[in-house]
Amino acid sequence: MADLLGFVGVGRMGGPMANRLIDAGYRLCVYDVSNEATGPLVARGAELAASPAEVASMAETVFMSLPTPDVVREVALSGNGGLINGSTVRTVIDLSTTGPGVATEVAGKLAERKIAWVDSPVSGGVSGAKAGTLAVMVSCPKPAYRTLGPVLKVFGKLFHAGEKPGLAQTAKLANNLLAATAMVATSEAMAMGVKAGLDAKVLIDIINASSGRNSASQDKFPRAILPRTFDFGFATGLSYKDVRLCVEEAEAMGVPMVVGGAVREMLAVTRARFGAGSDFTFIAKVLEEWAGVEIKG
Numbered sequence: 001m002a003d004l005l006g007f008v009g010v011g012r013m014g015g016p017m018a019n020r021l022i023d024a025g026y027r028l029c030v031y032d033v034s035n036e037a038t039g040p041l042v043a044r045g046a047e048l049a050a051s052p053a054e055v056a057s058m059a060e061t062v063f064m065s066l067p068t069p070d071v072v073r074e075v076a077l078s079g080n081g082g083l084i085n086g087s088t089v090r091t092v093i094d095l096s097t098t099g100p101g102v103a104t105e106v107a108g109k110l111a112e113r114k115i116a117w118v119d120s121p122v123s124g125g126v127s128g129a130k131a132g133t134l135a136v137m138v139s140c141p142k143p144a145y146r147t148l149g150p151v152l153k154v155f156g157k158l159f160h161a162g163e164k165p166g167l168a169q170t171a172k173l174a175n176n177l178l179a180a181t182a183m184v185a186t187s188e189a190m191a192m193g194v195k196a197g198l199d200a201k202v203l204i205d206i207i208n209a210s211s212g213r214n215s216a217s218q219d220k221f222p223r224a225i226l227p228r229t230f231d232f233g234f235a236t237g238l239s240y241k242d243v244r245l246c247v248e249e250a251e252a253m254g255v256p257m258v259v260g261g262a263v264r265e266m267l268a269v270t271r272a273r274f275g276a277g278s279d280f281t282f283i284a285k286v287l288e289e290w291a292g293v294e295i296k297g
């Protein structure tokens with residue numbers, strides 16, 4: 001019989017990743033506070049658990065893909081129903097972006113119960129999660145990395161970021177600071193260009209053939225802003241959380257982040273104007289409102 005894996009948090013990212021595990025022949029036991037999220041997986045044969053602890057009593061290896069550090073801490077450690085209370089679990093793998101602080105804390109608490117911790121944040125968006133082309137950043141001891149390699153490869157390309165809990169989270173925060181910075185700076189450049197009379201499609205084509213090209217100009221603008229769909233699939237509240245965690249980590253280490261601080265404030269403005277649940281491509285809408293233009297084409 002195929003291995004049984006646990007999966008807690010099957011939303012925009014966790015859902016497609018769990019689907020890929022089923023495609024690869026694994027059996028799954030899932031839990032999410034949203035029945036809408038678990039429904040399609042249960043329809044494909046996944047078992048539905050009533051709590052994270054129940055998942056951890058069925059599966060030796062449990063994945064998490066959850067929104068914030070607080071939710072990861074609660075799901076992993078909560079006295080009533082947390083993964084730590086499961087009778088079978090040996091390894092917990094966190095695919096969420098939650099920063100090195102919570103990774104270190106939860107890893108320590110799980111270790112007291114002889115449960116191994118792996119932080120494994122991912123990059124590549126919902127489309128990468130569906131296609132299995134994510135960048136998968138992993139920190140854990142080398143032997144565990146070798147053992148888990150085959151199952152993690154179902155999600156994409158693996159990078160061993162180090163042995164210490166939280167190192168992969170730090171790599172992910174560095175990446176997401178850059179992705180958010182590209183969104184903010186490209187929105188500013190595009191709003192200025194369109195206000196001056198440039199066609200948005202022409203300007204994005206020029207940038208993408210020139211030295212200013214970046215992940216926002218090459219992907220987010222052509223896919224979700226110029227066509228006015230604003231449906232890239234990553235929430236403003238989550239991007240704000242990533243950049244906040246990054247700037248806080250940097251501050252704690254005495255590394256000033258002048259640009260990072262400004263990007264965090266732009267995300268705070270976007271969140272205040274359009275809500276935490278808005279797509280993070282709404283950053284461009286803030287610039288559109290300030291400039292009095294529409295970046296379309």
Ligand code: NAD
Nearest residue numbers: 009010011012013032033034037066067096097125233234
């Ligand atoms: P999401 O909100 O779509 O999914 C999170 C899921 O967790 C939801 O289904 C929610 O119901 C569930 N959940 C919340 N609280 C829970 C709890 N207490 N117990 C069980 N389930 C709970 O978010 P997402 O976009 O899938 O992001 C998940 C993580 O992956 C985040 O940390 C995010 O930063 C990261 N991430 C997202 C993207 C992206 O493009 N969306 C890309 C890379 C990484």
